[in-house]
Amino acid sequence: MGALIQEFNDYRQRMNEVILSKNNLVMKRLWNLDTNTYDAGALSVQTKEMLGLVASMVLRCDDCIKYHLGKCHEQGVTTEQLYEVFAVANIVGGTIVIPHTRRAAEYWEELIASR
Amino acid sequence: MGALIQEFNDYRQRMNEVILSKNNLVMKRLWNLDTNTYDAGALSVQTKEMLGLVASMVLRCDDCIKYHLGKCHEQGVTTEQLYEVFAVANIVGGTIVIPHTRRAAEYWEELIASR
Amino acid sequence: MGALIQEFNDYRQRMNEVILSKNNLVMKRLWNLDTNTYDAGALSVQTKEMLGLVASMVLRCDDCIKYHLGKCHEQGVTTEQLYEVFAVANIVGGTIVIPHTRRAAEYWEELIASR
Amino acid sequence: MGALIQEFNDYRQRMNEVILSKNNLVMKRLWNLDTNTYDAGALSVQTKEMLGLVASMVLRCDDCIKYHLGKCHEQGVTTEQLYEVFAVANIVGGTIVIPHTRRAAEYWEELIASR
Amino acid sequence: MGALIQEFNDYRQRMNEVILSKNNLVMKRLWNLDTNTYDAGALSVQTKEMLGLVASMVLRCDDCIKYHLGKCHEQGVTTEQLYEVFAVANIVGGTIVIPHTRRAAEYWEELIASR
């Protein structure tokens, strides 16, 4: 597994445990709901993960982008498809999305290399 | 055609003409590029329009939402699918997306009634 | 009841019914969770509603602001306290919060007059 | 004076009076400071007003945009210069800035007609 | 003092000195005003710091979050209260607030350990 992927996953798991240990019910239920949101329904998991990705990109949340990139990779999104998601994000959100696209591109290369 | 749809289309066309009459090349080229972004490619037009919609929702741009709702309707997105896009937008973007979801729901009802 | 309050409540109720009628489970559960978030806990309802208000102000969501203004009014927040919430929102979020503060001030006057 | 200009100025003045009547010192001092920010210094008033305009556009604050459009007009910004500010805002902020650009263009036409 | 706290404080102090050395009056006065905003008034300092925290969380400003976490800690906010602030921020601002909540949780653990 690439270094960026490892670091992201480790920190995420470690801090999620800290947060959940405080037993705030709203936080716990929001996280469950977050998981349900991307379950297959009228739209496929693949489509929903691309929706989650483009939303994360225009809101410029690097960790959210990494999370959805990992899921898109698992769901078989191709590099060509991914860059079309990037294009929508950059056109809708403007050039301020470019630095996040750079980091997304770097993370995607690691995901592909880790296959 | 419903009143909201008519009003949106009329104002949009009228002001686009004003803007384009000023011959700013960057604006013109950005608008052309915006159109190209949603052309069929590795992703279908339908998927791209849903991506444009969710991005517009989390960025809370009512007019952008209306535009992409119109396109989603043309592309045959079902109400069930649409509400799954709404769900992603509300989970990623939080409850501040709810008022925009209300206006989106109202506009969608008009689109369905206009068929 | 003032005209702004009536219009806000009517539209909100009408569109919430449209949205809930579509039976999207994520939307329903998010709305329940939203309600729970402001229940009394380690913090009072009054404090939580002021937190919801300041968050809505810096995110510049007029309808969210109206909703929390109504709740703050119910919870006995005074005008002096309210304007200290406004001050935090304007300092943290900058002068782009001012137009929303104007509309918030107008709505608050109606809430006070409606007592 | 055009109808949009009149409405904007009237509402702004009326609500500013409500807000200032509450004597919140932070709000008062922030508003004074806001005025000072655009005074001539190492940069001209004209340049500062264009800076205020582009910032308001990418943050998508219609009332802030109207305010700075009025000031840009007073400072002799030409239509060609203005549309170059619009271009920067649309490229940096993306197509979500377009609906705000439409409203800005409409307001600018009124400002020109009011000369 | 924990490493994150030390690093945040050191960098903040060092760069504040650079900025203030340039004698820009607007910046100086804004910073003074920022301090005044959180002074005790109709609302307690503790409440105001929680308002500043939730505003910083939904606007996703990690350094602002750290600053207000430090102040909340000084003001005796409990972990249970803090997580209720986190809950409001995550519900209002959506799952894009989660990564910032992780970093906030990490910083809070350091603050508690530093007592």
Place this chain on the structure above:
Amino acid sequence: MGALIQEFNDYRQRMNEVILSKNNLVMKRLWNLDTNTYDAGALSVQTKEMLGLVASMVLRCDDCIKYHLGKCHEQGVTTEQLYEVFAVANIVGGTIVIPHTRRAAEYWEELIASR
């Protein structure tokens, strides 16, 4: 060249090559258009770069800020002028812009030292 400048330039160039190698036409054309936006026209390059900077600051995009700081430096913007741009950004965008102003100030010191 200072360490921050070197690191920013190297990463930017390396990832731009990755992104461009994927041949997504929308991305390529957006980047060309981005360059054209700041060409001399009715406004000077210097003014346009300050517009790009203030827009990047209120949108809180550190890498975009660095890019425009480099360009402002090339265009002969003085430190006094620069801090007036900072002032507009902090007033319009609020205290959440302060941490980005700190990083901007640090980068500017490197640019000056590199002359």
